[in-house]
Amino acid sequence: MTAKLVKLGVAATALTIMAGCATNSRVDALEQDINEVKDRLSRVEQTAASADAKADQIMEKLDRMSGHQYMK
Structure with missing residues (x-):
C-alpha cells in the first residue's frame, strides 16, 4: 500500500x-x-513617418510651383 502511495505521489x-x-x-x-x-x-x-515626411516635401514643392504656401 505504501509503495502504491509513493508511486502515486511521484506520478502526481x-x-x-x-x-x-x-x-x-x-x-x-x-x-x-x-x-x-x-x-x-x-x-x-518608421515607414509611416518616412511617408509623412515625403508627403510634406511633395506638398511644399507643389506649393512652390503654384505660388501658394503649404501649411503643415
Whole structure:
C-alpha cells in the first residue's frame, strides 16, 4: 500500500512539473509573438513617418510651383 502511495505521489509530482513546463513554454511562445509584433509595429511607424515626411516635401514643392504656401 505504501509503495502504491509513493508511486502515486511521484506520478502526481511529475505531472505537476510537466504542466508547469508546458505553461512556461506557452508563455515563452507568447512573449516571442509579442516581441515580433512590437518589431513589426516599430517598422510600420518608421515607414509611416518616412511617408509623412515625403508627403510634406511633395506638398511644399507643389506649393512652390503654384505660388501658394503649404501649411503643415
